[in-house]
Amino acid sequence: MKIQIQKSLLQYVIRRRNGYLVVACGSLLLNVLLGIGIILMVGREKVILVPPKITDTFWVSNNNVSSEYLSEMSSFFTLLRFNIAPNNNENQREILLRYISPEYYELLKIELINEAERMTKEHIITAFYPVDIKIDLRHLEALVTGDLITTIGANQLPVKRTIYKISYSYNNYRLLVKKVIEVKPHV
Numbered sequence: 806m807k808i809q810i811q812k813s814l815l816q817y818v819i820r821r822r823n824g825y826l827v828v829a830c831g832s833l834l835l836n837v838l839l840g841i842g843i844i845l846m847v848g849r850e851k852v853i854l855v856p857p858k859i860t861d862t863f864w865v866s867n868n869n870v871s872s873e874y875l876s877e878m879s880s881f882f883t884l885l886r887f888n889i890a891p892n893n894n895e896n897q898r899e900i901l902l903r904y905i906s907p908e909y910y911e912l913l914k915i916e917l918i919n920e921a922e923r924m925t926k927e928h929i930i931t932a933f934y935p936v937d938i939k940i941d942l943r944h945l946e947a948l949v950t951g952d953l954i955t956t957i958g959a960n961q962l963p964v965k966r967t968i969y970k971i972s973y974s975y976n977n978y979r980l981l982v983k984k985v986i987e988v989k990p991h992v
Contacts, residue, residue: 865978872940878980879947879971880935886985887933887953887969894921906974906981913984930956933967945973948988966990 848867863874885901898917905913923929935951953967968990972983 865980867978868975870942870945870975870980872942874980875940875942875945875947875973876938879938879940879949882971882982882985883933883935883949883951883969887931889921889924890930891921891925891928894924901982904980904982906983909983928958945975947971947973 861873861877863871863877865871865874882901882904885897889897898914898921901917902910902914924931932954933951934954935949937950939948939950941947947970949969949971951967951969953965955962955965968988969985970988971985974981974983
C-alpha cells in the first residue's frame with residue numbers, strides 16, 4: 806500500500822514538473838522571439854516631436870526627418886534669428902544657441918553678440934516674414950524666402966526679399982543648425 810501511495814505521489818510530482826517545464830520552455834521561446842523582434846526593430850522607430858508652432862504633421866527616425874519637420878524648424882529658426890530688436894535680442898540668441906551644432910556654436914555666438922551690440926547702438930529692429938521654404942532632405946538644407954523689414958531708429962527701410970540657406974546636422978534625434986547664410990537670388 807505504501808508503495809502504491811509513493812508511486813501515485815511520484816507520478817503527481819512528475820506531472821507537475823512536466824507542466825512547469827512546458828511553461829518554462831514556452832516562456833523561454835517567447836523571450837527569444839521577443840528579443841529577435843526587438844533586434845529587427847532597432848533603428849526603425851520614429852519619434853514624434855513637437856516644435857513651438859505646428860502647422861503640419863511630421864516624423865523623425867534615428868537617421869531621417871520628414872520634409873515637413875525640416876520646414877517647420879526652418880521657419881522657427883529664421884523667426885528666431887531675424888525677428889530681433891534690442892530688447893529681445895538676448896532672449897532670442899539664447900533660444901537659438903540651444904539648437905546650434907557644437908562645432909559652430911562659438912563662432913555664431915560671437916557673431917550674434919556683435920550683432921546685438923550694433924543693433925542696440927544703432928537702434929535697429931528687424932522682422933522677417935517667410936513666404937516660401939524649399940527643402941533638400943538629401944543634404945539637410947532649407948532655402949527660406951521671405952520679406953525682411955529693417956527699421957533704423959524711426960526710419961523703416963524698404964522691404965527686402967531675402968533668401969536664407971539653413972544647413973543642418975542630424976544626430977540622435979536632434980536637428981542642429983550648422984549655418985545660416987544669405988543667398989543671392991538668381992536673376
